[in-house]
Amino acid sequence: MNIDVTDLASELTALADSPAPPSAVDASAALRAGRSRLMRRRVAALATGTALAVGAGLLLSQLPSGGAHQVVPTVPASPTSAAPSPPATGHDPLTTDAVFGWLPPDVTQVRYEMAGRAAYAEATGGLGGVGIQIQLMIYQPGQKPPQPGSGEATATRVDAPRVNGQPAYWLVRNDPAYHHDSVLRWQLADGRWAELNSSGLAQNDQQTPPRIAAGVTEGTKQLALPFWVAGMPDGFQFASAYLSRPVGAGKPWTAGLTFQVGDSRVSVDVTPAATAGAPSSEASGTAAPTALNCKVERGVRACIDLGAAPAAMLDQVGGPAGLLDRFTLLGTDEGSWTTHVAN
Amino acid sequence: MAKATRDAEFTEFVASRTGWLRKVAYLLCGDWHRADDLVQETITKLYTHWGRVSRADNVDGYARRVLVNTFLAEQRSPWGRLTLRRGGDVDLDVEAAVTHADLEASLDLRQALSALPPRQRAAVVLRYYCDLSIEQAADALGCSSGNIKSQTSRGLDTLRRSLVLRPAQRTQA
Secondary structure, X not given: OOOOXXXXXXXXXXXXXXXXXXXXXXXHHHHHHHHHHHHHHHHHHHHOOOOEEOOOOHHHHHOOOOOOOOXXXXXXXXXXXXXXOOOOOOEOOOEEEEEOOOOOOOEEEEEEEEEOOEEEEEEEEOOOOOOEEEEEXXXXXXXXXXXXXXOOOOEEEEEOOOEOOEOEEEEEXXXXXXXXXXXXXXXXXXXXEEEXXXXXXXXXXXXXXXXXXXXXXXXXXXXXXXXXXXXXXXXXXXXXXXXXXXXXXXXXXEEEEEEEEOOEEXXXXXXXXXXXXXXXXXXOOOOOOOOOOEEEEOXXXXXXXXXXXXXXXXXXXXXXXXXXXXXXXXXXXXXXXXXXXXX | OOOOOHXXXXXXXXXXXXXXXXXXXXXXXXXXXXXXXXXXXXHHHHHHOHHHHOOOOOHHHHHXXXXXXXXXXXXXXXXXXXXXXXXXXXXXXXXXXXXXXXXXXXXXXXXXXXXXXXXXXXXXHHHHHOOOOHHHHHHHHOOOHXXXXXXXXXXXXXXXXXXXXXXXXXXXX
């Protein structure tokens, strides 16, 4: 066959038009992932120089009544053998300094994440479509939020009603593309500044963010995770940790760790084994769960997500199986989870 | 942008362009499920720059460039090359159930495309499926016009060799 340009164009069109499975492309998932990436960039930028402490935590279940979503549903314990306890010397890579109180009824998930010393909490939800996303971070003592004109995108500072009697203001972006986003900053009783980034709320909603802010409670807490890890080589540095929990009838919990190895990263994501598919970190999509990249213990599944990193980065831990062997999974009973995560 | 929100505009863009992006992605990678992954990553990247993207003169061109670059970046990753993220068997099952007169030819072309190095494949797809000029394709791939010419030329040569050797030519069907 002597292919010519016309043939090729028409054959390419025929190939592209060939029968295809239903699309798995999800605009809502892209929105959520995109927002989280934007938030990480923002937190990372702000964390340069002075650390941020942020938080929201398991104290949700201990908040006083009045919060519509303060109760985190418990997960049935898995009827499997007890896991070996971690050494008491292990540290927790996921610590929070504050918790959400009241949240809008649409919220179905609260996620806590810490990367290095920078961290944030995020509440997401909404039925179909775009959904809402509310991100909370708290500045370190003495650290002032960047003001308009000091690196922020073009924005204007507008006074807001005081939050719990403390000064507050809106940061109003001048870009009309951000009209459904709001940034509310307020001072906590201890003098630190808190910031709430909300998106997906009704345009010009000036009621919901202050109500969320008023419900935020300070309080440092280590978050227990459903696994512990030991025996990682020196080259594997803890880069980040997260725990995502359902509110009401939200999706099952997910937790994970990310290691930095040189310029590459590898994540291990953990979720109840009964959950369909593999646990998913939003960063890079997830490989199909296989014996190669996943393991199941005590009703919990752990899967490796290399994203775009080279598989060779796992050579020094004995490949994917070697990495998973270093994880002890603790089951679905939250009472068995540990704060001695990294050993 | 008037009263439209950024998210609503983004969602509308994705809804109207997903089919087209999937097709381009499929021609690039040869697997519908990987194509979905490529498009998912592409639209996520677009969202993180949506304020700028939405004001671009050619949003489709911007999206196409991000898609091609995402594909090429994945090809540079050994894990990306080795991992069938959602199971290629399902894809094959779907296609095996299809009886279509041109299916054999399409599969031949798909195999021939998959044999091309990624940049040659991208150049061929941009030039002959997306109908881009040499300059437009060069912009999408971030290279010179001369590079596009050579990539396309080599790609066409390889396709000709691959397709002329196939056992059952489409013209005989």
